[in-house]
Amino acid sequence: MTISSIPDVQPPHFAPRRKTALIIGSGIGGLALGIRLQSLGFDTTMLERLDAPGGRALQRRANGYVFDMGPTVITVPQFIEELFALERDRAHLSEPDFPGAMLAIQPGQRTEYGPHTKKYVELVPISPFYRIYFDDKTYFDYDGDPVSTRAQIKALAPDDLQGYEDFHRDAGAIFQRGFLELGYTHFGDVTSMLRAVPDLMKLDAVRTLFSFTSKYFTSPKMRQVFSFETLLIGGNPLSVPAIYSMIHFVEKTWGIHYAMGGTGALVRAFVRKFEELGGVIQYSAGVEELIVAKEGRQKVVQGVKLEGGDERRADIVVSNGDWANLYLKRVPRAMRRINSDTRLKLAPQSMSLLVIYFGFRDDPARPLDLRHHNIILGPRYEELLREIFGQKVLSPDFSQYLHVPTITDPSLAPAGHHAAYTLVPVPNNASGLDWAVQGPKLVQRVLDFLSERGYIPDLNSRLTHLDYVTPDYFEQTLDSHLGNAFGPEPVLAQSAYFRPHNRSEDLARLYLVGAGAQPGAGTPSVMMSAKMTARLIAEDFGIHPEIVK
Numbered sequence: 191m192t193i194s195s196i197p198d199v200q201p202p203h204f205a206p207r208r209k210t211a212l213i214i215g216s217g218i219g220g221l222a223l224g225i226r227l228q229s230l231g232f233d234t235t236m237l238e239r240l241d242a243p244g245g246r247a248l249q250r251r252a253n254g255y256v257f258d259m260g261p262t263v264i265t266v267p268q269f270i271e272e273l274f275a276l277e278r279d280r281a282h283l284s285e286p287d288f289p290g291a292m293l294a295i296q297p298g299q300r301t302e303y304g305p306h307t308k309k310y311v312e313l314v315p316i317s318p319f320y321r322i323y324f325d326d327k328t329y330f331d332y333d334g335d336p337v338s339t340r341a342q343i344k345a346l347a348p349d350d351l352q353g354y355e356d357f358h359r360d361a362g363a364i365f366q367r368g369f370l371e372l373g374y375t376h377f378g379d380v381t382s383m384l385r386a387v388p389d390l391m392k393l394d395a396v397r398t399l400f401s402f403t404s405k406y407f408t409s410p411k412m413r414q415v416f417s418f419e420t421l422l423i424g425g426n427p428l429s430v431p432a433i434y435s436m437i438h439f440v441e442k443t444w445g446i447h448y449a450m451g452g453t454g455a456l457v458r459a460f461v462r463k464f465e466e467l468g469g470v471i472q473y474s475a476g477v478e479e480l481i482v483a484k485e486g487r488q489k490v491v492q493g494v495k496l497e498g499g500d501e502r503r504a505d506i507v508v509s510n511g512d513w514a515n516l517y518l519k520r521v522p523r524a525m526r527r528i529n530s531d532t533r534l535k536l537a538p539q540s541m542s543l544l545v546i547y548f549g550f551r552d553d554p555a556r557p558l559d560l561r562h563h564n565i566i567l568g569p570r571y572e573e574l575l576r577e578i579f580g581q582k583v584l585s586p587d588f589s590q591y592l593h594v595p596t597i598t599d600p601s602l603a604p605a606g607h608h609a610a611y612t613l614v615p616v617p618n619n620a621s622g623l624d625w626a627v628q629g630p631k632l633v634q635r636v637l638d639f640l641s642e643r644g645y646i647p648d649l650n651s652r653l654t655h656l657d658y659v660t661p662d663y664f665e666q667t668l669d670s671h672l673g674n675a676f677g678p679e680p681v682l683a684q685s686a687y688f689r690p691h692n693r694s695e696d697l698a699r700l701y702l703v704g705a706g707a708q709p710g711a712g713t714p715s716v717m718m719s720a721k722m723t724a725r726l727i728a729e730d731f732g733i734h735p736e737i738v739k
């Protein structure tokens with residue numbers, strides 16, 4: 191296929207000039223869009239402030255350990271396959287296209303598809319998806335298999351067996367409509383939103399997830415098992431709409447995967463693919479502000495000014511960085527109407543995180559009894575969520591997600607050792623907490639807890655590496671407004687049409703991609719966001735509108 195270019199001012203005997211794109215940031219969304227833009231025929235340069243790619247998915251090495259700093263749970267491997275299948279200047283948006291080629295994986299089945307992915311990175315399925323520990327140390331191994339799920343509900347909360355069947359049916363209907371059918375809808379105008387609303391109301395998908403879950407389950411444990419997943423994308427189960435119950439089905443349908451070598455290996459694979467298609471990445475290239483000019487009645491982005499003062503011009507600019515800070519810091523106030531200071535300052539931001547990265551000696555006498563992904567719930571659920579998201583205070587107790595990738599991939603640690611991280615949801619920096627004081631104290635409390643409760647006995651004496659990040663890392667290093675870890679909070683008032691648009695509402699030739707745009711945070715969502723943004727760009731540049739489905 192060729193690309194139908196938009197009219198060019200050059201004389202006809204010259205080949206039309208190739209269109210150019212700048213992407214600010216090399217998060218997974220930025221990389222996915224870079225690959226797509228190279229495929230659409232743009233010459234793309236990615237400008238990354240840090241000295242390495244990945245954004246939240248940065249990987250760090252220390253003391254012989256390898257730590258993924260962010261995402262660890264990889265879902266919907268088809269999205270990854272689509273990217274590795276793209277070719278330069280083919281103007282394909284996907285191959286194979288979504289959702290027709292999405293094959294459901296049977297529980298426990300190793301995924302045999304992904305021929306393009308295999309050339310770049312090895313993805314392996316993880317089972318169980320999560321071991322979910324309750325405060326009384328009973329646990330639920332969630333693996334997406336209805337048979338084992340029923341057996342575990344029977345053991346822990348037999349009265350909820352019928353509720354599970356009903357939940358399964360109704361959440362499945364939400365997944366069908368909200369993900370398979372509407373997943374790629376860019377809600378750019380109210381009409382597109384209004385068209386979807388009646389169905390979502392009928393499916394009861396707009397009430398809060400926790401109240402939706404509570405309709406089906408009476409046991410507090412089951413209510414937690416079937417609602418905690420939104421925390422992995424920054425959503426409070428007490429306030430996100432029930433449409434997010436689809437996450438449960440996304441995991442169940444296509445499994446949970448791990449990239450051998452860590453998520454960093456997937457990031458490096460995306461960089462390789464982007465560069466093979468002719469894209470260029472520049473590191474230590476922070477963008478200070480956008481260059482905006484008035485063209486008639488339109489305000490048009492023409493390029494960017496870098497922190498060192500250099501300027502770069504391009505036909506389009508795409509921001510993969512934080513939504514609020516894009517407009518608050520990089521676009522003059524007079525150039526913004528929809529993304530006004532008032533909107534940006536009032537918009538609730540997602541929670542933040544304390545993430546502790548640690549390496550420790552294995553103890554053959556006491557082999558680890560953990561799984562690759564462990565959710566360790568504290569004694570309180572709803573109250574804790576209210577304190578983190580609403581009151582924004584540091585609670586006396588905590589819940590955590592403990593990741594031990596060396597259970598699957600020993601290459602991440604020296605022989606006889608494990609690499610791990612544990613992630614504790616905490617309020618974002620609207621709290622005013624002083625993390626220089628609170629950080630070390632909370633780290634010690636969490637390590638003591640893991641040791642004393644027997645998750646990793648004697649952890650303190652077995653540690654050979656320890657470091658951590660607090661909300662200040664998200665605010666200062668990743669330039670996230672108020673240190674949010676997942677972008678604007680995914681409440682109903684910031685979902686679909688009400689979430690920042692992928693084609694800027696204020697400036698022509700400016701686009702957004704990643705967690706701050708539609709559809710939202712999480713690695714599958716930011717890859718969807720890249721496809722949605724690529725479609726908008728293709729539309730704007732008249733590139734094969736017939737394949738822009």
Ligand SMILES: Cc1cc2nc3c(=O)[nH]c(=O)nc-3n(C[C@H](O)[C@H](O)[C@H](O)COP(=O)(O)OP(=O)(O)OC[C@H]3O[C@@H](n4cnc5c(N)ncnc54)[C@H](O)[C@@H]3O)c2cc1C
Nearest residue numbers: 215217219239245246260261262263477511704705712713
């Ligand atoms: C600890 C943690 C664990 C997570 N776990 C999971 C998980 O298991 N599964 C899952 O699906 N999701 C998970 N998530 C969410 C997921 O990681 C994110 O939603 C996703 O990676 C965000 O990608 P993004 O494309 O929006 O960009 P980001 O990762 O936010 O990257 C943006 C990039 O832009 C750069 N940048 C910003 N401003 C500028 C500027 N002015 N100039 C130049 N560069 C700039 C930044 O340096 C950064 O590299 C997790 C997140 C965190 C923090």
